[in-house]
Amino acid sequence: MLGEKIGEFTGKTTGRRVVPNDEHGPKMEISFEQVGTLLGTQCIDYGTYEAAPVGKHLEGTGLGIIMTPDGDMVNWRATGVGNFTGKGQGVNWRGSLTYSTQSTKFSKLNGLSVIFEYDIDETGNNSKGRVFEWK
Numbered sequence: 403m404l405g406e407k408i409g410e411f412t413g414k415t416t417g418r419r420v421v422p423n424d425e426h427g428p429k430m431e432i433s434f435e436q437v438g439t440l441l442g443t444q445c446i447d448y449g450t451y452e453a454a455p456v457g458k459h460l461e462g463t464g465l466g467i468i469m470t471p472d473g474d475m476v477n478w479r480a481t482g483v484g485n486f487t488g489k490g491q492g493v494n495w496r497g498s499l500t501y502s503t504q505s506t507k508f509s510k511l512n513g514l515s516v517i518f519e520y521d522i523d524e525t526g527n528n529s530k531g532r533v534f535e536w537k
Contacts, residue, residue: 405535408516411438411447413529421452429454434529441508445470453484460484460493474505480518490524499533 413436423429433450449466461483468476482497499518501511520531 403537404517405537407532407534408511409438409440409531409533411436411529411531411533413437413447413531415527415529423454426454436529436531438531440468440476440533441510443470443474443507445474445476447478449478451480458486460486460495462495462497470507472507474503474507476501476503476505476508476511478502482518482520484522487521487524491522491526492524493522493526495520495522498536 413434415432415434417433419431420428421431430453431450432453436447438445445468447466447468449464451462451464453460453462464480466478468478478499478501480497480499482495484493484495486493496519499516501514501516503509503511515536516533517536518531518533520529522529
């Protein structure tokens with residue numbers, strides 16, 4: 403069951419490169435930077451994900467680090483599926499996240515199941531995302 407929204411972010415792609423994908427052809431590696439809130443706290447998120455075409459959709463995995471102005475840090479890992487919107491490079495990503503942190507402020511995230519919705523615009527450069535507790 404979908405629980406409360408615990409975060410919301412907007413961001414920009416900061417880099418792209420094509421990398422090998424074993425015997426299945428190339429995949430894209432995309433790095434991004436985004437700002438927003440997590441558990442009501444302002445933060446910045448730096449992340450990288452890899453996306454491989456599978457049929458008419460994308461499958462991806464990613465990892466990143468969220469930091470607050472006070473020096474709190476949260477690590478994350480994600481896996482998801484991206485579906486093309488039909489508008490340029492637009493992709494809607496849906497999937498799951500896990501967080502780990504030593505921060506007392508964000509300790510609730512340890513062991514929490516989280517799902518995400520991330521939408522990439524038609525330019526492939528701008529993103530908006532939401533994360534929800536999964537109960």
